Amino acid sequence: MESRKARIVEIEPVTRVEGHGKVTVHLDEHNNVSEARLHIVEFRGFERFIRGRLLWEVPVIVQRLCGICPVSHHIAAAKAMDMIVGVDQLTPTAEKMRRLMHYGQIMQSNVLHFFHLSSPDLLFGFDAAAKKRNIFEVIKQFPDLAKQGVLMRKYGQEVILHTAGKKIHGTGAIPGGINKNLSIQERDALLIDVDMMISWAQNAIQVAKNYTLEHLPLVEHFANFKSSHMSLVREDGALDLYHGNLRAVDAAGNIIFDQIDYRDFNDYLMEEVRSWSYMKFPFIKSRGNVDGWYRVGPLARMNTVSFIDTPLANKEFEEFRSFGQGKPVSMTLAYHWSRMIEVLHCVEKIKELLHDPDLQGTDLRLKGERREEGIAVIEAPRGSLFHHYKVNEHDQVTYCNLIVSTTHNNTAMNRAVTDVAKKYLSGQKTITEKMLNHIEVAVRAYDPCLSCATHALGQMPLVVEVLDVEGKVVDRGSQYAELEKG
Amino acid sequence: MNGGLTLIIGYGNPGRQDDGLGPEFVRRVDDGNWQGVSTQVNYQLTVEDAVDIARYPRIIFVDATIEPSIATEQGFSFTPVGEASGQPFASHSLTPGSLMELARTLFDARAEAYILAISGYEFDQFEEKLSARAEANLLNALDYCRQWLQRHPVSELESHA
Numbered sequence: 001m002e003s004r005k006a007r008i009v010e011i012e013p014v015t016r017v018e019g020h021g022k023v024t025v026h027l028d029e030h031n032n033v034s035e036a037r038l039h040i041v042e043f044r045g046f047e048r049f050i051r052g053r054l055l056w057e058v059p060v061i062v063q064r065l066c067g068i069c070p071v072s073h074h075i076a077a078a079k080a081m082d083m084i085v086g087v088d089q090l091t092p093t094a095e096k097m098r099r100l101m102h103y104g105q106i107m108q109s110n111v112l113h114f115f116h117l118s119s120p121d122l123l124f125g126f127d128a129a130a131k132k133r134n135i136f137e138v139i140k141q142f143p144d145l146a147k148q149g150v151l152m153r154k155y156g157q158e159v160i161l162h163t164a165g166k167k168i169h170g171t172g173a174i175p176g177g178i179n180k181n182l183s184i185q186e187r188d189a190l191l192i193d194v195d196m197m198i199s200w201a202q203n204a205i206q207v208a209k210n211y212t213l214e215h216l217p218l219v220e221h222f223a224n225f226k227s228s229h230m231s232l233v234r235e236d237g238a239l240d241l242y243h244g245n246l247r248a249v250d251a252a253g254n255i256i257f258d259q260i261d262y263r264d265f266n267d268y269l270m271e272e273v274r275s276w277s278y279m280k281f282p283f284i285k286s287r288g289n290v291d292g293w294y295r296v297g298p299l300a301r302m303n304t305v306s307f308i309d310t311p312l313a314n315k316e317f318e319e320f321r322s323f324g325q326g327k328p329v330s331m332t333l334a335y336h337w338s339r340m341i342e343v344l345h346c347v348e349k350i351k352e353l354l355h356d357p358d359l360q361g362t363d364l365r366l367k368g369e370r371r372e373e374g375i376a377v378i379e380a381p382r383g384s385l386f387h388h389y390k391v392n393e394h395d396q397v398t399y400c401n402l403i404v405s406t407t408h409n410n411t412a413m414n415r416a417v418t419d420v421a422k423k424y425l426s427g428q429k430t431i432t433e434k435m436l437n438h439i440e441v442a443v444r445a446y447d448p449c450l451s452c453a454t455h456a457l458g459q460m461p462l463v464v465e466v467l468d469v470e471g472k473v474v475d476r477g478s479q480y481a482e483l484e485k486g
Numbered sequence: 487m488n489g490g491l492t493l494i495i496g497y498g499n500p501g502r503q504d505d506g507l508g509p510e511f512v513r514r515v516d517d518g519n520w521q522g523v524s525t526q527v528n529y530q531l532t533v534e535d536a537v538d539i540a541r542y543p544r545i546i547f548v549d550a551t552i553e554p555s556i557a558t559e560q561g562f563s564f565t566p567v568g569e570a571s572g573q574p575f576a577s578h579s580l581t582p583g584s585l586m587e588l589a590r591t592l593f594d595a596r597a598e599a600y601i602l603a604i605s606g607y608e609f610d611q612f613e614e615k616l617s618a619r620a621e622a623n624l625l626n627a628l629d630y631c632r633q634w635l636q637r638h639p640v641s642e643l644e645s646h647a
Binding site for chain 2: 046048049061064065068070108112115116135136139143146147149150151153154157167168
């Protein structure tokens with residue numbers, strides 16, 4: 001390949017990110033990065049798959065959508081179906097059981113991401129050899145931390161098991177309520193380790209926070225860009241991962257909109273299609289498609305909410321916010337710190353709920369006046385998750401639209417990739433695996449879920465393509481190291 | 487199903503056609519009330535599975551595969567789980583080799599482990615149905631595994647330990 005020819009380097013897929021993704025780095029004739037794009041090979045057709053299904057089936061079926069966050073889809077779908085069966089307020093037992101399930105899900109998902117995927121980057125550095133940046137090296141050098149990560153994940157799964165009925169394909173949440181309560185035996189089993197989980201969550205925050213503070217020169221210049229942020233908040237502004245109203249703030253922390261009933265989301269958000277991506281680009285209508293993009297997820301939530309209603313997490317939240325000096329924290333790598341604060345919040349909430357006798361209540365389900373449309377938003381591990389359905393008089397789904405967290409973060413991830421590519425790849429004659437890992441670190445911080453649960457053996461080749469300025473493939477490789485061609 | 491000393495873990499997404507071969511294998515093992523086995527299903531293997539693995543002397547992972555080198559006339563292969571080294575971590579999931587190494591390192595697991603890889607062909611649609619060829623491969627794999635387990639009881643394994 002001629003070294004001075006404009007080219008595009010493709011990296012596919014992004015390792016240690018869920019599903020299939022591809023990054024194209026567009027280089028000009030001087031090997032400077034002009035742009036970088038994250039292409040997500042999003043699986044299409046789920047909305048068609050769900051059409052014709054009975055509304056009662058939907059909370060179970062939607063779990064097929066994703067192998068990583070099935071519980072989030074389960075809860076969001078059930079919440080949308082509540083609206084269709086005319087239930088605007090669940091019984092205390094039903095809502096608290098769902099919340100317990102949800103906190104277990106967020107805890108275990110955030111923990112998995114942090115310990116399994118991101119901790120190698122943070123503990124050993126982005127420049128560390130690939131063979132060192134994995135969970136086994138974490139086990140070797142930080143065995144207690146690694147074991148805590150595994151057992152915290154296990155604990156979250158146990159919470160899901162006792163609330164959803166199963167670890168996967170759970171059936172706990174049903175339209176209008178829940179199909180089981182928490183037995184005394186299940187409660188007592190979960191109480192045994194809950195204080196240890198709180199302690200370990202605090203340890204994990206220290207790892208993430210210390211990394212941020214001890215590496216500020218790097219963190220402040222790594223995919224750090226201003227943006228708006230959006231999430232649900234409670235009526236009093238508190239963090240609420242299960243229910244609330246929409247709030248968006250701009251890069252300075254000014255309110256764009258607040259306490260918006262999420263059922264009116266179409267009045268405030270739009271989705272744009274771009275020719276080069278399968279995934280849509282949502283934006284805030286009032287800001288337009290150029291400036292209206294925003295971030296969701298743990299970092300966004302720390303920037304939108306006014307406080308956290310659990311004491312230990314709120315203390316950490318206050319430290320986080322003081323770090324931002326009153327303005328939203330915009331560093332991509334601060335997602336890790338935020339994510340661990342949420343883990344602590346979830347464990348505190350789990351403990352609070354386990355001591356609540358409502359979980360042993362028997363009033364599990366309500367019915368109301370039937371509606372034809374259901375909309376739900378929850379704060380899933382990766383950010384706001386929207387489910388929107390319409391059903392006919394035969395209880396069959398006629399319309400389905402899902403906006404997943406990764407879609408909300410689409411523009412932000414592209415910004416992050418471009419920022420890092422320009423800093424670390426521009427002007428280089430050869431592109432090394434270390435440089436490319438910097439791009440992956442930026443993408444991984446958002447913990448994208450690429451809507452692809454297929455994982456059959458042999459289906460994840462790493463494909464690298466080099467294209468010239470006319471889009472012609474001039475080189476192709478299947479090994480990471482083979483990117484070093486100029 | 488619980489109680490047996492051989493843990494069969496079937497994983498994959500039943501909503502993605504042949505990707506559901508692993509969970510369907512387990513469903514039929516449960517329906518057939520196989521003796522001496524415990525079963526689990528999951529979308530994919532993740533770190534906490536290491537805790538359960540450490541409690542069993544033998545693990546059989548069952549997964550769909552599109553790997554041509556694995557394909558046989560019977561449509562499946564049954565092999566010992568290989569080493570984790572050299573296998574990159576992709577996504578949140580683990581390979582059987584990585585998971586076994588995790589279980590050995592963190593939880594002192596001693597289990598011997600095998601992977602039953604069943605060839606699948608259709609993965610690209612949301613549909614809870616196996617292709618006809620995958621179904622045939624599944625039946626072959628079930629027959630083989632049942633007979634293999636009968637020939638290799640865990641008590642024999644333990645006596646050699």
